[in-house]
Structure formats: structure tokens, C-alpha cells
Amino acid sequence: MVMLGADGLGGLPLTPGGKTELETAKTPNLDALAARGIQGASIPVLPGIAPGSGPGHLGLFGYDPLKYVIGRGALEATGIGFQLQPGDVAIRGNYCTLDSNGNISDRRAGRIASDESAPLAVKLRDVKIPGIEVFVEPVKEHRFVVVLRGPGLEGNVKDTDPQKTGVSPLKAEAVDAGSQKTADVANEFIAQATKILAGQPKANGLTLRGFASRPNLPTYEEVYGLKAAAIAVYPMYKGLASLVGMTLVGKAQTLGEQVDLLKQHWNDYDFFFLHFKYTDSTGEDGNFNEKVKKIEELDAVLPRISELNPTVLIVTGDHSTPSYLKSHSWHPVPTLLVSDCCRTDGHKTFGENTSIQGGLGQFKAKYLMSLALANAGRLGKYGA
């Protein structure tokens, strides 16, 4: 099985009644697949709800994004490619500027530049807390990530950011007894880190936010009995795939390299998730024509995937990113499934309007994996 996740695939026309990016793109290979496949419109979460990348991918992976929630800190760590382990607590950190009284004068340390802030994260690795491994990773500008690893850590701890200036950062405070140790460790981290940062012109203080345990997601092996691999370029999607137990394969930098890896590892896994970022980023940029081009690039690699003769091939996305809106949106995502038993719906092209009329109708993203497994002959009967 191959699931090709074209991030933000769905779009909008620039003028009502016009064509979307996908409908504008010349996609002979998608069209050929449409002719022998079945299409539908995937609702990422619920009608009207635009998801972030976390819930968007959870849905595609078959996990109800309303039931499984990836906490802010865990998503942030995942987003920079940090491989969270069960029991880890991840925290989003912000550098701030403290005045001589220890009160916050700038909550974002003057939006310090990344090349100034990155070395600070390295310095903060000098924090030592007995029995706890502390990881500090730079993010952009005033942001960093802290991951605490050790026994007995839970993630229910309040933010230390008071959300205003003129007051000192708050102490980390546990919301429940199980998180007391995390709060204590966080306060020790803050104390040592504040000493390390003392004397910095802008970033002489810090706040911690979005404490979150690694989400407890059952793995693809456990849920589906699948040996699954993810072939992605960007850390966020590698991270999301690893949260559901997919093996991260290779270090591809281009779609072509991703398909190379797919071929190389074809016999090693039951399921491959390939992530294609640029349908989203061009949409976010509001660049209709560029998004069209990226869809055409995607189309161009399809024959190389098809020639592997996957039992089930799915082309979809985690949400729509219409260049008209320059953002993730709620619009259902055109989704195409090809197998020998998919019940072809007769469409000869693949796009937003055909998907609405497709044989899969409109369906919640979380059901796509069941459809994939069924088409692969990997689901037994329900009941006798």
C-alpha cells in the first residue's frame, strides 16, 4: 500500500466558478489513475474545521483527531524532528527579557534572531538535573524546545508565561499530583537556565509553555498489523509518522529521491506514507500558479510509483490549502484510491468537483485507512 499525502492538496478557484489549482494542473497520470480508481472528498476533522498538521495527519493515519490530541510541546518537538519516547515531557520555551527587578520587559526577547538564539539552546544543555535527561533544542527566533526524560514525569503543568510584561515569570505549577515531579524538575531547569542566561543582552530569561507528554498513540503494527514506513523530507511529518510507529526511511530531499527510496525498500514494508510538502507551502504563499506546478511535479512521478504495482495506491492530503486563502482550510480534500476491487466510479479526471461526485462520497479522513486495508484484503468480516 502506498499513501501519497500531498499536503494542503485541496484548493479553491480564484474566482467563483473557476478552476482550482488541482483542476487547472495538467495531470495525465492522475487522470489515468482516476479512470481506474474511486475518488471522494475527505473531511479532515468535521465540516467547517480547518486542521493543523497534527490533527490533519492523525486523521489520514486513521486516528480520530478529536480523540487523539498532540499537546503543544509534543507537536513542537515533533516539528523539529525530535523523536519523543514514551514518558517524555516536551515543553515549548520562549526567551524573554527581564529587567533589573526580574520582571519581564519583553516576552519575546526582542524577537531575537535565530543565529543569536541558537547558541543559547546549546548553552542551556549545561543544566543538570539528577535522574533526568534534559534536551534543549533551538527553534526559530525566541523559541526553543525542552524535553525532559526520566521516570514519573507527566505533562499536566501550567505555563510559566504570565502573558504580560511588568511581572516576573511564574513558577511551574502542577495541575495534578502525577505532574508534581515535572513541575519540580521544570522549576530547577528554570533556576539553572536563568543563571546561564544572566548577562545576555536580550534573552536573559525564559518562560515555558505547552507542557505535554508524548501522546500515547497505538502503533500501525498494533492497530493495523502493518509494517509501515514513512518517506518524508520535513521533520514535522517524519515526527508525526514516527508517533504512530512508522519507520522513517532514508534522507530524501526531493520527491524523486523519495520515490527512489520507495523502490529500494519496496519489499521491506506493507505500507508506505510519502509526504509531499510543496502543495501546502505554495498554497500558504498564495501562489496559485506555483501550486499548479507542484501538482504537475507530483503527477510526473506517479508512473514510477504505479510501476511498482501497489495493491492499493492512495493520493490525498491532510487538508486543503487554497492559495486564495493562503492558509489551511476546512474544504474537503480530493482523495483518490486505486485498487483492483475499489469499484471504479467512472470519473476520468481528479479534482475537487469530481471528488464530491466520486464513489467514496464525502467521508471523514479517519476512515481512509479502513478503506485502504479493505482494498488490500487485510480486513476480516465484522461479525459472523
Next chain:
Amino acid sequence: MVMLGADGLGGLPLTPGGKTELETAKTPNLDALAARGIQGASIPVLPGIAPGSGPGHLGLFGYDPLKYVIGRGALEATGIGFQLQPGDVAIRGNYCTLDSNGNISDRRAGRIASDESAPLAVKLRDVKIPGIEVFVEPVKEHRFVVVLRGPGLEGNVKDTDPQKTGVSPLKAEAVDAGSQKTADVANEFIAQATKILAGQPKANGLTLRGFASRPNLPTYEEVYGLKAAAIAVYPMYKGLASLVGMTLVGKAQTLGEQVDLLKQHWNDYDFFFLHFKYTDSTGEDGNFNEKVKKIEELDAVLPRISELNPTVLIVTGDHSTPSYLKSHSWHPVPTLLVSDCCRTDGHKTFGENTSIQGGLGQFKAKYLMSLALANAGRLGKYGA
């Protein structure tokens, strides 16, 4: 945002394969909106379920009608335009005829005429109960409404109507401890009221049914952050809108006056609900041609709404009322949503069959408000 609720909008053809009322009506303005909008078929509650006005409108307003229930008494009070306050208990009353032994000889007081029964409700206002405000309002024929207002009243009290003749009315009996005070107050009301009615030729007794607290519905302001107004003609719909915190605007008697009010108050609210009754009442009458005419009247005012340039314009109904069935029905309701980012679905007309093929597909009514908010750019992303 404007939501135009054409009550009972959906219909049926008189002969299989024929056209419905909406498909028969000449609706150039709806057709023009369809060409730049997206349509779908709204399922009021669940497939096969015909809702009453209460659950029908709760769904349209975005409240799951299976979760939020308006008790019979509360709906009855709302239906006559009584503005229930939190903590009120509303009760449906029936006049009955008692024989010389105090047993019921007619459960509906010989279906006493409204002009005979209405003065009785005024007499019953003489009931005085310390610490409790008692409101008595006439309804049609043998029916009236009692509202009890005061501290500590809950609505879990059994009906006093024994559902048969030859026995005396029951005592009001609390189902739980929290409703004991209500039962006591109701029994005191019954005692005093029975004295007041003594000597009436038909209506010399009464029964109480459908005890119900005002439903505890979060408001539009709380749920959606919307300042919302309702422009309705009939008390029931004003009442339903006020239960979700909409402001009732003006005293329109016609659709034209409703649109006048919309224009006058255009800058005062974020969201307007306009209710049009006559698509339902003509359906209930089984008058196909008249329902067609009412739909054409509705169509005729649309340009005056469109020229206000609403960010989102929705035309829908709370349920279908096919004149063929002369009643509310379960059939999905044609629903049209127009915005600049709605993803137009290419239909050029608006009707039952196009709505089934529309870009919104078939959806539960409770999701319509999320779609409205999304199209208005008023919903943030879910997750990061």
C-alpha cells in the same frame, strides 16, 4: 452573515419523478446564488427522523438536537412568545371537566373554544404562592401555559393528567429531590386554581403536563462569539432564537418588513436569522401551488438581501414539509451557502436533486454553523 430559514423548505413531487415545490417555483434569484454558491442537503437530526420546530431549529442553530432537548412545557411557553428566564419551570396546562365526585369526565373540557378559555387563564393569575411568581397564559382551546419563577425550582415532576376519564387528576409528584419544591408549588397552584374554576360549566378542573425547566443552552455569544439577531414574525421562532441568546429585532409582520429590519440593523450584529413561516404552513395545508408561490415570494426578496453584500448568505430550512405529506418530514433540506471562498459546485439551479449532488453533500444540520463561521473567516485552526 445571514441565515434565511425557510420553514419546511424541502418538499416532494406530487407524482414520482415529478418536480418538488422548490423545483417547480420560478426562482431566478436563488438560481443566480446557486451559480456562485455551494449547496447540500441538510439532515435535521438523523436519517428518517422528522423533527418538530424545536429540534429543527436547534440543529440549524448548531446545537445537537439529540443532546439539547427543549422540554414540552418550555417549548409550549416559547411557542407563545413567553421569554423564559433561567430557573423558570414551564408547564403545559389542560382544562378538563370534573364530575360531582371530582373525577375527570372530559380530559379536554369539551374542547372549549379559545374565546371561552382565554378569560379563564386571566382568572388563574389570581393564584398567589408566597415567594413564587406565577404566570398563566392562554393557548388555543383547552390549553394554557403556567410558568413558575422563583428560587430552587427544577422541572422533574410527573404529569398530573391520568390519561383517562373516571378518575381524579393526579397529584404533582417530584421525580427527584431537587424538584420537590416545584411539585409542592404545583399542588398549591392546582388547589387554588380548582377553587377559581369551580362552577365553570366545562372547564372546572385542570391537569398539568410536560413540566420543564428552561433549557440551559449556551448562547451564540458564548459558543460562536457572535452578536446575533433574529428577525421573525411568529412567537415560536422568536422564542427559539431567544433561547440561544439572539436579540429579537423589531415587529415585522411580512417578509418585506423583515428585510427592512435587516437593512436598518445591518451594522449592529454579526449574524442575522430570518425566519419565513409560509413554506411550512402551505406544506402543512397540502397546498402544493401555494407553497410554490411562497417560495417565489421568498426568491423575490433575495436581491434586497444580496445587495447588503453579506460575507456569508445561507438559505435553508429547519426540515422539509412536503405538501404531498401535509406534515413535517425527514427528507434532507436543500441548503445553499454563498461566500467568496465556499468552493462553488457548478450547479445553476437550487432544488432537492441538485442539493443532493452539491458540494456540501449530505450533512447534519448541526454542522451548518461551523461551515458558516469557516466561510466568514471566524474559525481558527484546530491544532497546530
